[in-house]
Amino acid sequence: MAHPDQKYIDALLNNDTAVIRELYRNYSAKIKWMVLKNNGTEDEVGDLIQESLMAIYRRALKGDFVLTCPFDAYFYMVCKKKWLNVLAKRKTDKTVTIEDDNRYNLEDDSFRLAEESLVEEGRRNLLLQKIQExxxxxxxxxxxxxxxxxxxxxxxxxxxxxxxxxxxxxxxxxxxxxxxxxxxxxxxxxx
Missing domain, CATH: 1.10.10 (Arc Repressor Mutant, subunit A)
Incomplete structure (x- = not known):
């Protein structure tokens, strides 16, 4: 059964600029925080968001993609994996793309990924709060x-x-x- 956030996938497929702008408004800050905290720049944030949305778009074009978790969690995981690839490439000049790597079956594990993402964010926020104290x-x-x-x-x-x-x-x-x-x-x- 599709998650209500399937509307973002549909918006990408239909080039619905209003919903895509909403997507950027709602989700880009979290991605920006992740990239900047992990040796990235403002320019790389925009590139990463664009590449991740294109990867999701290409996956959705195949026709059998149904979002079964919150878009936020799925988008964050795609961005995170792509950013890890960027960091790995800086060190070794080798990279693995999400689309070609069968180890990451994001659709099958979407609920687990969503939960892990939320727990990870909660842990990070708790730790940052306690460090500030x-x-x-x-x-x-x-x-x-x-x-x-x-x-x-x-x-x-x-x-x-x-x-x-x-x-x-x-x-x-x-x-x-x-x-x-x-x-x-x-x-x-x-x-």
Whole structure:
């Protein structure tokens, strides 16, 4: 049975500009956030959205495509897989396209993908919220340590000794984990 969001698939097939504009309004911000947080640029956001919509359009043209989950979840997964391909190509100059890769049977797993997407987004939001609730020193230390910097570089940047930076990071992580686990949202997100 088709999901009510099948209207977006139909709009792509019929070139319904009003509904396509609605699609952009409703769903582009989430894709933009994903790309920018994962080493992308504003220009790449637009390209990724366009390529993903074209991939969905080509899939729908085959005539047997029925959307069985929210368009948001399906679109996000298509964009995410395409973005992972872009990142992989930057590193290895090899890529796998969604249309040709049989490992991703998105129609059969659409409900699972939708649920995973929502849970992943909820986890990310909870973690970001709890990081913001930490003190400035903890937040800065954790963010630097999660970057591509070594702990020696992090310690130097913060004017800490290496041993103190490691100890402080461990304490900050413990605070963050405790804050996440004490959140009412923790159990809902199947951590």
């Amino acid at each position: 930490l003190g400035t020193a903890c937040r800065e230390l954790l963010e630097l340590s999660w970057s591509e910097k070594s702990m020696e570089e992090v310690a130097s940047l913060l004017n800490y000794s290496y041993g103190y930076a490691r100890k402080k990071k461990s304490e900050c992580m413990a605070k963050l984990i405790q804050a996440v686990k004490q959140s009412p949202a923790y159990q809902k997100l199947k951590w």
